[in-house]
Every structure is written in C-alpha cells, then in structure tokens.
Amino acid sequence: MTNIQSPFPRLRLADHIRACEVDGQVIILDMQSNKYIGIGGEILSTLARLIDDWPGATDDVKSQLDKTNCDSTIASLLKQNILVKATGPRLAIDNIDEPVDSLDAEERVRDLKFNIGSLLRIARAASGASLWLKSRSLEEIRDAVIKIRDQYITKQISCSPHILQPAVASYISVRPFVFTAQDRCLHDSLTLIRFLAMDGLFPQWVVGVKARPFAAHSWVQSGSTVLNDLPENVRHYQPILIV
Amino acid sequence: MFRYIAFSWDARHSSHTSAADRLDKAFYPISHWQAALRIPGLRVYSLGREPGVNDAYTLPSNKGVILGKLFRKKGRNPPPQRSLTLSTQESDDIFASQGESLIDSFWGRYVAFLMSPAGEPKVLNGPSGFIPCYKINVNEVTIIFSWLEDLFDYLSVPLPLSANWQAITAHMLLGGLGGNDTALEEIQQILPGELSSILPERRESNILWSPAAIARNPIEPDLHAAERLLRETVMECAQEWAACYESILLRLSGGVDSAILLSSICASYSSSRVTCLNYYSTGSDSDERRFARRAAGHVGATLIEQERDKDYNLQDILDAARMPIPPNYVGRMGSARTDAQIAASLGAPAMFSGAGGDQVFFELLCTWPAADYLHLHGLDRGFLRAALDSAQLGRVSLWMALKKSIVDQSYSAGLSDGVGRYLKLIKPDAVEAAATQSHRHIHPHLRESTGIPIGKFNQVRWVSQPVDYFDPYLREAAPEMVNPLLSQPIIEVCLAMPTYLLTRGGRGRALARNAFSDHIPQEIVTRRSKGGMEEHVTRILHRNIDLARGLLMDGQLASRGLIDRKQVEASLFGNVSTVNAAYVSEIHGCLAVEAWLQQLSSNPKSALVSAS
Numbered sequence: 001m002t003n004i005q006s007p008f009p010r011l012r013l014a015d016h017i018r019a020c021e022v023d024g025q026v027i028i029l030d031m032q033s034n035k036y037i038g039i040g041g042e043i044l045s046t047l048a049r050l051i052d053d054w055p056g057a058t059d060d061v062k063s064q065l066d067k068t069n070c071d072s073t074i075a076s077l078l079k080q081n082i083l084v085k086a087t088g089p090r091l092a093i094d095n096i097d098e099p100v101d102s103l104d105a106e107e108r109v110r111d112l113k114f115n116i117g118s119l120l121r122i123a124r125a126a127s128g129a130s131l132w133l134k135s136r137s138l139e140e141i142r143d144a145v146i147k148i149r150d151q152y153i154t155k156q157i158s159c160s161p162h163i164l165q166p167a168v169a170s171y172i173s174v175r176p177f178v179f180t181a182q183d184r185c186l187h188d189s190l191t192l193i194r195f196l197a198m199d200g201l202f203p204q205w206v207v208g209v210k211a212r213p214f215a216a217h218s219w220v221q222s223g224s225t226v227l228n229d230l231p232e233n234v235r236h237y238q239p240i241l242i243v
Numbered sequence: 244m245f246r247y248i249a250f251s252w253d254a255r256h257s258s259h260t261s262a263a264d265r266l267d268k269a270f271y272p273i274s275h276w277q278a279a280l281r282i283p284g285l286r287v288y289s290l291g292r293e294p295g296v297n298d299a300y301t302l303p304s305n306k307g308v309i310l311g312k313l314f315r316k317k318g319r320n321p322p323p324q325r326s327l328t329l330s331t332q333e334s335d336d337i338f339a340s341q342g343e344s345l346i347d348s349f350w351g352r353y354v355a356f357l358m359s360p361a362g363e364p365k366v367l368n369g370p371s372g373f374i375p376c377y378k379i380n381v382n383e384v385t386i387i388f389s390w391l392e393d394l395f396d397y398l399s400v401p402l403p404l405s406a407n408w409q410a411i412t413a414h415m416l417l418g419g420l421g422g423n424d425t426a427l428e429e430i431q432q433i434l435p436g437e438l439s440s441i442l443p444e445r446r447e448s449n450i451l452w453s454p455a456a457i458a459r460n461p462i463e464p465d466l467h468a469a470e471r472l473l474r475e476t477v478m479e480c481a482q483e484w485a486a487c488y489e490s491i492l493l494r495l496s497g498g499v500d501s502a503i504l505l506s507s508i509c510a511s512y513s514s515s516r517v518t519c520l521n522y523y524s525t526g527s528d529s530d531e532r533r534f535a536r537r538a539a540g541h542v543g544a545t546l547i548e549q550e551r552d553k554d555y556n557l558q559d560i561l562d563a564a565r566m567p568i569p570p571n572y573v574g575r576m577g578s579a580r581t582d583a584q585i586a587a588s589l590g591a592p593a594m595f596s597g598a599g600g601d602q603v604f605f606e607l608l609c610t611w612p613a614a615d616y617l618h619l620h621g622l623d624r625g626f627l628r629a630a631l632d633s634a635q636l637g638r639v640s641l642w643m644a645l646k647k648s649i650v651d652q653s654y655s656a657g658l659s660d661g662v663g664r665y666l667k668l669i670k671p672d673a674v675e676a677a678a679t680q681s682h683r684h685i686h687p688h689l690r691e692s693t694g695i696p697i698g699k700f701n702q703v704r705w706v707s708q709p710v711d712y713f714d715p716y717l718r719e720a721a722p723e724m725v726n727p728l729l730s731q732p733i734i735e736v737c738l739a740m741p742t743y744l745l746t747r748g749g750r751g752r753a754l755a756r757n758a759f760s761d762h763i764p765q766e767i768v769t770r771r772s773k774g775g776m777e778e779h780v781t782r783i784l785h786r787n788i789d790l791a792r793g794l795l796m797d798g799q800l801a802s803r804g805l806i807d808r809k810q811v812e813a814s815l816f817g818n819v820s821t822v823n824a825a826y827v828s829e830i831h832g833c834l835a836v837e838a839w840l841q842q843l844s845s846n847p848k849s850a851l852v853s854a855s
Binding site: 101102104106107109110172175176177178179180181182230231232 | 608631634635637638639640641643644748749750768769770771772773774775
C-alpha cells in the first residue's frame with residue numbers, strides 16, 4: 001500500500017457533519033449551517049485514505065496523483081469546521097433498511113370520518129415543524145426529534161405496519177385542512193414524525209440526496225416501509241441523515 | 244403477423260389502371276397474400292389472416308371490406324364468441340353511413356375499405372388505431388399499407404423516401420406524431436377514427452370518432468352504478484379478446500391494471516388458458532414479483548418470472564424494420580426476445596398487457612378533478628367534496644385545491660404548452676422551430692377541444708397517444724400485441740365519466756380499484772407504488788456507451804444541428820457512471836431516431852435520398 005504523506009494529523013468528520021457518496025461525488029451535509037457541499041474528482045480516494053469515516057473507497061494510484069489538491073481541500077474543510085482531529089470516536093450513525101414497501105394508507109382514508117382530535121394534533125405538529133424549520137439548524141432539529149421520543153417514551157409502541165397504517169391514514173385524512181405536502185417534503189416529514197410521536201410511534205426521519213442534478217429529499221420510514229412517499233421515489237436518493 | 248396492403252386508383256384512366264396492374268402483379272395470384280377485395284379502382288390484400296382472430300368481413304356487392312377483428316357492442320351480442328358474421332342489414336348500414344354505423348355498433352381492431360355511393364374508395368381506421376394505416380402515392384396509385392417493409396419486399400418499383408425533418412424534430416419533442424404527417428415526406432398516416440379518401444390527388448377526410456366529442460358529453464351515474472358499468476365494460480372487452488385465442492401470454496407486472504385484466508379474463512375462462520409473465524431486474528422499482536405472485540395466485544394462473552436481459556445489446560436497434568415513424572425500443576429492451584421465445588414455447592400467438600390503464604382509469608398526481616367539477620357544476624354542494632378529493636390526490640391543502648380549481652377551470656388548452664422544456668440534448672432553436680409547428684402533429688380532435696375541462700382534456704390527450712402493434716425488431720417472431728384496456732368501449736366509458744368520479748376519494752384510479760376490489764388481491768387494490776425500468780434502462784445505456792457515443796456524436800442528428808454535440812459529449816463521456824439520470828430517456832429517444840435514420844439511409848431499397 002502506498003504511503004500518503006500528509007501535513008495534517010489524523011482527521012475525521014465533525015459530529016454535526018453527515019456525508020455520503022453518490023454518483024461519484026461525496027455530498028457533505030453541514031447540519032449547523034444547513035448547507036450541502038459536493039466534492040468530486042480523483043481527489044476523493046485520497047481523502048478516503050486520510051479521513052476517518054470518509055465515504056467511498058480508496059485507490060492507491062489516484063491517491064498519489066492528487067496530494068497537492070488534497071491538502072488545500074482538507075485545509076478548507078478544516079477551516080469550515082467540517083473536519084476535526086480524530087482524537088475520539090465519532091457519534092454512532094443510524095442505519096436504515098432499503099426502502100421496499102409503501103404503507104398505502106390512502107386506502108383507509110375514505111373510511112375515516114372527520115376527526116377534530118386528529119385535526120388539532122396535526123395542526124400542533126405542523127406548527128411545531130414550521131417553527132423548527134424557521135428557527136433551527138438541522139442539527140437542532142435532529143436533537144429535537146430525538147427528544148420527542150423521550151417526551152412520549154411512555155407511550156411507545158411497536159411500529160408495525162398494521163399499527164402505523166391507521167395512524168398515518170388519520171394523518172393523511174386531515175392534512176389537506178392544514179398544509180400542502182407536495183414539494184414540501186421536509187415539513188411534511190417532520191410534521192408526520194411529531195404527529196406519530198403523540199401516539200407513541202417513532203419511525204425514522206430520513207434526508208437523502210442525489211447528484212447530477214443535485215437534489216435533496218426527506219421522507220419517513222419504518223423498517224423497509226416508506227410512510228409518506230413511494231419506494232421508487234426515495235430510492236433515487238442516498239440517505240445522508242437518518243434519525 | 245397480420246397485415247394488409249391496398250391499391251387505389253382512378254379507374255377512369257387506363258394509364259392509372261396499368262400502373263395499378265403492375266403493382267398488383269406482386270400480390271395476385273402468385274404470392275401468399277390473400278385477396279380481400281378486387282374491384283375496379285380498389286384492390287385489397289391481407290397476410291396472416293386467422294379465422295376468429297384477424298378476418299376479412301366482406302360487404303356484399305363489392306361495397307367494401309373490413310380487415311381485422313370485430314366485436315359487436317354490448318347488448319347486441321350473445322356471450323363472447325370467436326367468429327362474427329355481418330348481417331345484410333349491418334353491411335348495408337355500414338355502407339350507407341360510410342362507416343359511422345361501424346363505429347357506433349362495433350368495436351375491435353380493424354381497418355375498413357369502403358366504397359362511397361359515388362364509387363370512390365375510402366379507408367377508415369378503427370377508433371382503437373391498433374392496426375397502423377399509412378398511405379403513399381406511387382405512379383398514380385395510392386397504396387394503403389400497415390407494414391412499410393412489404394412495399395420494399397414486394398413492389399417492383401423504387402421507393403425514394405425523404406426524411407421529414409420538421410416531423411422528426413416534432414417526434415423528438417412530443418414523443419410521437421399524432422397528426423397525419425409521418426417522419427417520411429411521402430407517407431401520411433390515417434388516424435384512429437379517420438375516414439379518408441384514397442384516390443390519388445384527393446385529400447378529403449373526416450374524423451368519425453372523436454374522444455373529445457365523447458368527453459364533451461359527460462355521464463354521471465352514482466358511484467355504485469359507475470363501478471358496475473366500468474367493471475362490466477372492462478370484463479366484456481377482456482373476455483371478448485380472450486375468446487380469440489386458445490392460449491394467452493399475459494404480461495403481469497403486479498400493478499392494478501394487469502391484475503384487473505387477468506381477473507377479468509379468468510372470470511369467464513379457465514386460468515389454464517393464461518400464462519402470466521413477470522419481468523424483474525435489480526432495483527426496487529423493477530421488482531414487483533411479490534405482487535405478480537399474489538395476482539396470479541388469486542386466480543390460479545401459472546406465473547413465469549423472468550429477469551430482464553441486462554446484457555441487451557443496443558446494436559439490435561440498427562437492425563429494426565423500417566417504419567414511417569421512428570420506433571421506440573425502450574419498452575422492449577431486455578424482454579421482447581424473451582416474450583417471443585416464451586410465447587412460441589407455449590403456443591400462445593398473442594401477448595396481452597394492461598397498457599393504457601393509467602390513461603383510461605386516470606392515474607395522475609394533480610388537482611384537476613376539482614376544476615373539472617367546477618366547470619361542469621359550478622359552486623354547489625358537491626364542489627367541496629371534489630376539492631377535498633383533489634387535495635388528497637394532489638397532496639396539497641384544501642385551500643390550494645380550491646384556488647387551483649378556480650384558476651384551472653378557465654384554463655385554455657395550449658397544445659404545445661411546456662413542449663421541450665425538459666430536453667437537454669436537442670438544440671433550443673430546433674425546439675423552438677418545431678414547437679411553432681407542433682399543432683400539425685397533434686390529433687385533430689385535440690385541436691378542437693374547446694369546452695372540455697382541464698383534467699378531461701389531458702385524459703383525452705393521453706388516450707390519443709398511439710400504441711405499437713408491430714414489433715420492428717422481432718418482426719414476425721413477435722407475438723401479437725393485445726391491449727384490451729384500450730378497447731373502444733372502455734375508452735368511451737372512461738372518457739364519458741368525469742375525472743372527479745374516476746378519482747372519488749382522492750386516489751388515482753379510484754373507481755377502477757373499487758370496481759375490482761372483490762376481484763383482485765387487496766394488496767394490489769391499495770397499491771400506490773408503480774413498477775418502472777429506470778435503473779435497467781440506465782444500466783443498458785452504460786453497457787452500450789461506446790455505441791451510443793458513436794451514433795450520437797457522428798450521426799445525422801448532430802450533423803443536421805438537431806442535437807447539441809457538446810451536450811452529448813458532456814452526457815456520454817467521462818465517468819460513465821455519472822450519466823445524468825435526467826438525460827437517459829432523452830438519450831435513448833435520440834438513439835432510436837438516429838438508428839432509424841441510419842437504417843433507412845443505409846439500405847439500398849429504401850434510398851433515403853434527400854432531406855427537406
């Protein structure tokens with residue numbers, strides 16, 4: 001294996017950073033500044049050798065070629081607080097199953113009567129989600145989502161599809177009275193997370209990205225079942241943040 | 244492979260008759276073509292006739308002949324029967340009405356050659372448009388045909404053909420050509436529902452069947468009656484088609500439409516007559532086997548699960564049969580050859596598919612049904628319900644649905660709205676030039692679609708998209724394609740019912756789902772996800788990237804300035820794994836057109852000699 005001489009100490013991604021490889025690029029999500037950065041090219045394999053948890057594979061030949069560019073990139077990433085010294089372990093990152101199924105809760109909606117309780121709950125959940133998006137960074141939102149579980153932990157029940165389906169159907173039935181979900185995936189997902197938490201249901205909140213062209217998308221998933229989107233839609237996106 | 248060819252000329256001129264005689268020699272009596280009608284001024288031949296499947300229905304006294312398959316419309320027929328004989332009264336009515344009673348009383352897959360009371364020959368393409376119908380003038384004779392290769396194989400006269408570049412560009416923009424122009428200057432197409440004079444130099448034609456006219460006269464039964472009407476119509480059509488074949492191969496995707504088709508057929512026939520075929524490839528949108536198994540198991544039908552051919556060689560597209568309009572190979576990649584092999588091994592002459600379900604049953608993320616309601620009923624008690632359903636369907640708030648319905652109900656259809664917006668490879672000036680002429684390539688009934696609300700107008704547009712009958716790659720080896728959901732009675736029922744009825748409850752295909760909820764597995768009734776081939780299509784492109792590069796960088800589309808070489812370079816060179824996914828469909832579309840051009844140019848018989 002070829003040794004790479006680097007002027008930097010061993011580095012890793014900062015705890016508020018998420019990264020994934022997609023279509024030959026590495027997309028970095030800075031959850032504090034709510035920014036995405038894309039890095040591509042032959043430099044990636046060098047970075048993979050020098051940085052712990054850097055997504056993607058190493059390549060000895062390319063590593064040797066890109067050292068000069070690599071140093072300036074690393075310097076830039078350090079300056080932006082995206083990289084830190086690898087003095088301690090990074091926080092564990094959640095995994096997620098491959099999305100295969102959709103919940104298809106819409107079928108149940110037509111059998112539901114209008115429920116004022118559900119309407120009030122979704123209004124509360126939606127206003128909370130709106131407030132988050134207006135005033136918090138993604139990192140803070142992530143922490144808030146984790147805290148929601150603590151808040152409703154006594155109510156926690158299994159997230160099996162037959163329990164999720166009526167709950168999500170209830171959500172869908174009243175959602176049109178409160179907000180538009182189309183093209184507002186992040187708001188919809190956070191609202192659904194908050195709504196389901198009130199029933200003790202804690203599926204996963206996911207943010208995914210794709211490149212060429214770049215796009216980000218958010219959805220809610222439980223196991224391999226997508227709750228508020230379709231598997232064939234979300235499969236285009238590589239998960240970058242899983243809560 | 245069933246097809247036909249006809250010659251029409253002015254019998255008053257002996258030189259025209261001589262010209263027709265010279266062409267006729269190839270077909271009568273020495274070849275294996277069967278004469279369907281031979282009278283002064285008109286000769287009609289067919290090939291591949293099969294009693295009960297594709298027939299010739301002759302009108303008495305040489306008044307005409309109908310080629311293909313006819314069924315009597317509901318209420319006029321005993322239980323599905325394979326053969327049909329026109330009564331004298333029916334024949335007289337068809338002649339007297341010049342085809343209108345044929346459309347009103349029958350449906351199926353047909354092309355009709357009719358003599359007018361004045362002795363002028365005409366051709367009527369049936370409303371389904373399943374069998375292609377083209378015409379070309381050659382030496383004072385008009386030739387009507389379904390398969391262009393027959394002209395090259397059998398006619399002894401040269402056929403110089405010119406590329407219609409304006410139409411070719413329109414085809415690339417619109418995804419098809421819906422008007423009378425084809426991609427070849429010399430060849431016109433007779434449209435579904437069109438009755439056209441076929442004497443040389445006569446250009447008279449009438450549209451006898453118009454989806455737009457049906458949409459303009461909506462019916463609004465109550466929900467249960469609507470479900471029953473839809474279910475009975477679909478079942479009748481499916482069973483009539485199934486009665487034509489002893490053995491059927493059915494493309495079972497696992498989606499709602501193919502499941503409905505399968506259950507409709509098996510409601511009357513033993514499931515042993517039907518073998519289901521499901522294709523899968525890696526990628527969650529390409530593997531619906533679980534649903535296909537449920538659908539097949541529900542009726543006890545055999546299911547064959549077949550992986551799509553991921554080694555499909557795009558070189559095959561350079562060997563396609565020549566057609567007047569560039570064919571699209573994407574839907575056939577990785578499966579057409581297997582279809583043919585399996586069909587042959589089973590002795591199944593036909594492949595059934597649920598194609599057309601999205602269009603007729605109305606599956607689209609939109610809020611248009613509320614606008615349609617407002618257009619038809621104004622602000623009454625039912626509007627709020629329609630708006631709420633549309634909000635669910637479009638995933639918007641009720642307030643947004645209300646607002647959009649008010650805006651959309653006065654929508655004025657722009658036929659070229661958004662044309663070319665998402666295309667990257669075709670040069671902007673080519674897009675602009677073609678867009679100004681795009682009205683020529685849209686079915687005439689769409690140009691006269693005033694008074695139809697926006698949702699219904701778009702549904703009319705979808706059902707007007709042509710569906711392939713022939714396979715230009717496998718030719719005679721391919722099984723006969725049968726798409727029962729695009730049968731005339733189903734289209735008529737679904738176009739007559741308002742979109743808010745078709746999507747009652749805020750789901751796409753809601754009426755169809757409810758109508759068949761007791762006939763197909765519940766898991767499929769409620770299914771929203773849809774299979775696709777995007778990953779497979781992308782993979783095929785990656786594997787054939789060198790061929791794609793060669794064709795597009797050095798082909799006629801680039802040399803004519805239709806596609807931007809720099810964009811092609813950016814898309815297809817460098818790291819091939821990063822081909823912009825958004826371009827993949829467009830790349831395949833351009834490849835199909837380029838291959839078509841090369842095929843026509845390189846074959847000496849077709850002699851694509853000049854470009855307009």
